[in-house]
Amino acid sequence: FKDRGKITQTLLDELEEVLIMADLGVSATQKIIGHLQEKIRTNEVKDSEEVKDFIKTLIAQILEKNEIEESHKWQPPHVIMVIGVNGVGKTTTIGKLAWRLKKEGKKVLLAAGDTFRAAAIDQLEIWAQKIGVDFIKHQPGADPSAVVFDAIQAGKARGYDIIIADTAGRQHTKANLMEELKKMKRVIGKVIPDAPHEVLLVLDANTGQNALSQTNLFHQNLGVTGIVLTKLDGSAKGGIIVNIADTFDIPIKYIGLGEELDNLQEFHPALFASALLT
Amino acid sequence: NLANKLEGIFKKLRSRGRLSESDVNEALREIRVTLLEADVNFKVVKRFIEQVRVKAIGQDVLKSLTPGQQIIKIVRDELTMLMDPGSLKGPIKPAAFPYIIFLVGIQGSGKTTTVAKLALNFKKEGFNPLLVATDVKRPAAEEQLEILARQIGVGAFRRQGNEGPVAICQNALQRAQLNKNNPIIVDTAGRFHIDEELMAELIGLKNNINPQEVLLVADATTGQEAVNIASTFNDRLGIDGIILTKLDGDARGGAALSMKEVTGKPIRYIGIGEKLDAIEPFYPDRLTSRILG
Numbered sequence: 001f002k003d004r005g006k007i008t009q010t011l012l013d014e015l016e017e018v019l020i021m022a023d024l025g026v027s028a029t030q031k032i033i034g035h036l037q038e039k040i041r042t043n044e045v046k047d048s049e050e051v052k053d054f055i056k057t058l059i060a061q062i063l064e065k066n067e068i069e070e071s072h073k074w075q076p077p078h079v080i081m082v083i084g085v086n087g088v089g090k091t092t093t094i095g096k097l098a099w100r101l102k103k104e105g106k107k108v109l110l111a112a113g114d115t116f117r118a119a120a121i122d123q124l125e126i127w128a129q130k131i132g133v134d135f136i137k138h139q140p141g142a143d144p145s146a147v148v149f150d151a152i153q154a155g156k157a158r159g160y161d162i163i164i165a166d167t168a169g170r171q172h173t174k175a176n177l178m179e180e181l182k183k184m185k186r187v188i189g190k191v192i193p194d195a196p197h198e199v200l201l202v203l204d205a206n207t208g209q210n211a212l213s214q215t216n217l218f219h220q221n222l223g224v225t226g227i228v229l230t231k232l233d234g235s236a237k238g239g240i241i242v243n244i245a246d247t248f249d250i251p252i253k254y255i256g257l258g259e260e261l262d263n264l265q266e267f268h269p270a271l272f273a274s275a276l277l278t
Numbered sequence: 279n280l281a282n283k284l285e286g287i288f289k290k291l292r293s294r295g296r297l298s299e300s301d302v303n304e305a306l307r308e309i310r311v312t313l314l315e316a317d318v319n320f321k322v323v324k325r326f327i328e329q330v331r332v333k334a335i336g337q338d339v340l341k342s343l344t345p346g347q348q349i350i351k352i353v354r355d356e357l358t359m360l361m362d363p364g365s366l367k368g369p370i371k372p373a374a375f376p377y378i379i380f381l382v383g384i385q386g387s388g389k390t391t392t393v394a395k396l397a398l399n400f401k402k403e404g405f406n407p408l409l410v411a412t413d414v415k416r417p418a419a420e421e422q423l424e425i426l427a428r429q430i431g432v433g434a435f436r437r438q439g440n441e442g443p444v445a446i447c448q449n450a451l452q453r454a455q456l457n458k459n460n461p462i463i464v465d466t467a468g469r470f471h472i473d474e475e476l477m478a479e480l481i482g483l484k485n486n487i488n489p490q491e492v493l494l495v496a497d498a499t500t501g502q503e504a505v506n507i508a509s510t511f512n513d514r515l516g517i518d519g520i521i522l523t524k525l526d527g528d529a530r531g532g533a534a535l536s537m538k539e540v541t542g543k544p545i546r547y548i549g550i551g552e553k554l555d556a557i558e559p560f561y562p563d564r565l566t567s568r569i570l571g
């Protein structure tokens with residue numbers, strides 16, 4: 001849809017192609033095009049330029065519905081648990097988040113809750129050192145809940161503002177691994193009632209429809225309070241989060257745009273909606 | 279699932295004996311949705327549906343099958359042919375020294391873990407592999423490869439000073455020659471296909487080291503961009519095969535179909551877990567069933 005023109009079936013077909021190839025999925029795409037066809041029928045949308053504006057606005061609205069004002073007036077220690085399937089960018093995101101919070105003057109503690117994967121502890125430790133924040137670890141193979149318990153105790157005692165717990169990547173379909181996360185959440189809650197205050201699910205923008213199943217099962221098991229969408233600096237559009245925003249009440253908090261510490265941005269529904277259509 | 283949906287469609291239609299055009303069109307609509315929801319690329323689906331349409335219209339319904347089953351059979355056969363078992367090569371057989379294998383792909387796809395999985399396979403077959411750590415960027419990537427090497431009892435080579443990937447590989451090959459290591463499996467840093475500088479680095483590495491195999495490691499959950507990723511890596515770098523990881527989750531794996539169709543390159547292995555023995559040779563009919571749900 002290059003310039004202002006008539007609305008043709010070709011235009012609608014092109015629109016369907018753009019949305020599906022952005023990973024919105026069949027049902028979200030059909031729903032959006034259905035709304036559009038209704039507006040066309042009532043003559044509220046009359047040309048190709050208005051089609052584009054309508055779609056952008058509609059997608060932004062879907063994405064905005066769960067967004068909440070981030071007050072940042074947390075009661076210390078504010079505990080954040082970071083979860084997600086293998087390789088999506090959890091550990092790197094924690095580094096970026098810790099960096100951002102440190103620059104805001106917060107005292108941050110990182111907990112090496114991935115005691116399973118080779119060099120996971122080393123990886124997070126390098127980030128902690130780069131940023132200059134404190135770090136709690138046990139030996140590889142230790143009980144992840146014990147590490148996090150330790151970190152929360154230390155965090156509480158020494159007056160940290162934020163404690164972020166890294167966890168090992170895992171497939172959401174593996175019940176025993178989900179149990180391990182649920183146990184970690186319970187352990188955190190024993191030390192600080194109401195903690196963890198944030199359960200951040202990290203999703204990879206390259207992921208297709210499986211992101212729905214991931215969100216569904218992590219949410220069912222743990223109660224997800226926020227989503228981070230990483231690797232948006234690639235060619236993937238991450239359109240699956242339109243369906244996720246529509247289906248769940250979970251706000252999208254941040255997006256990852258690279259591998260360095262300052263490559264984390266707050267999520268902007270309108271900007272994201274625009275980028276989807278280009 | 280698709281089989282039930284098609285049965286439902288054909289229950290409503292009266293046709294028997296031959297598959298009429300309208301029967302086929304309605305079934306194709308369902309098949310299209312099934313493939314898109316399985317993450318097969320939009321354009322790949324379009325081409326595939328046309329292939330099926332041509333095969334299906336006017337076909338005699340076999341006595342033993344319902345029209346729905348007939349269409350499924352055509353879809354299954356076409357999908358399996360797309361996965362091209364003709365080119366099914368089975369596991370890699372390292373030939374004479376040096377047999378160099380590069381693992382490449384985007385961030386987080388499972389390259390480092392898969393390097394170790396392949397090494398364990400080769401070790402069990404009596405080879406003496408050497409793992410080469412050229413990812414000098416990601417924090418603790420070299421440690422990760424060393425730890426995995428130690429877990430399976432094979433050697434790992436990492437840089438001594440501040441060398442780049444080319445020098446690391448050249449030095450590793452010298453070590454491999456002295457130690458009689460073969461194959462030599464090279465782990466590379468994750469990178470985007472659209473990152474000019476990093477793709478150029480990889481192309482330079484390939485031109486310099488001349489690997490016998492360049493394998494693209496791709497996550498089974500990859501969505502529509504699978505086509506872009508695979509075709510760019512293939513067109514610019516040249517790949518010999520694909521390894522699809524994380525099939526132990528519930529991803530339908532349509533990305534595999536897209537990547538195979540657009541590059542013509544065979545899927546050699548699949549990753550089915552985090553442990554180092556969680557790798558299998560690829561079987562097209564299993565993935566076909568998975569994609570069709």
Ligand SMILES: Nc1nc2c(ncn2[C@@H]2O[C@H](COP(=O)(O)OP(=O)(O)OP(=O)(O)O)[C@@H](O)[C@H]2O)c(=O)[nH]1
Nearest residue numbers: 086087088089090091092169231256257258385386
């Ligand atoms: N380009 C890009 N790469 C990213 C981004 N976020 C993470 N990565 C990269 O993705 C890869 C995996 O990141 P990790 O932080 O190790 O992911 P993880 O979820 O902790 O992985 P596991 O703990 O193994 O499950 C690394 O190469 C990161 O540099 C991003 O926003 N953009």
Ligand SMILES: Nc1nc2c(ncn2[C@@H]2O[C@H](COP(=O)(O)OP(=O)(O)OP(=O)(O)O)[C@@H](O)[C@H]2O)c(=O)[nH]1
Nearest residue numbers: 086087385386387388389390391468524549550551
């Ligand atoms: N469940 C499952 N996890 C896997 C599989 N293959 C790799 N992983 C996990 O995926 C995550 C990423 O694996 P890596 O080997 O670090 O990926 P990578 O491609 O080397 O990542 P970068 O070097 O950052 O690009 C780790 O948590 C691995 O344990 C698999 O087949 N199944």
Ligand SMILES: [Mg+2]
Nearest residue numbers: 090091114120
């Ligand atoms: Mg991690």
Ligand SMILES: [Mg+2]
Nearest residue numbers: 389390413419
């Ligand atoms: Mg790696």
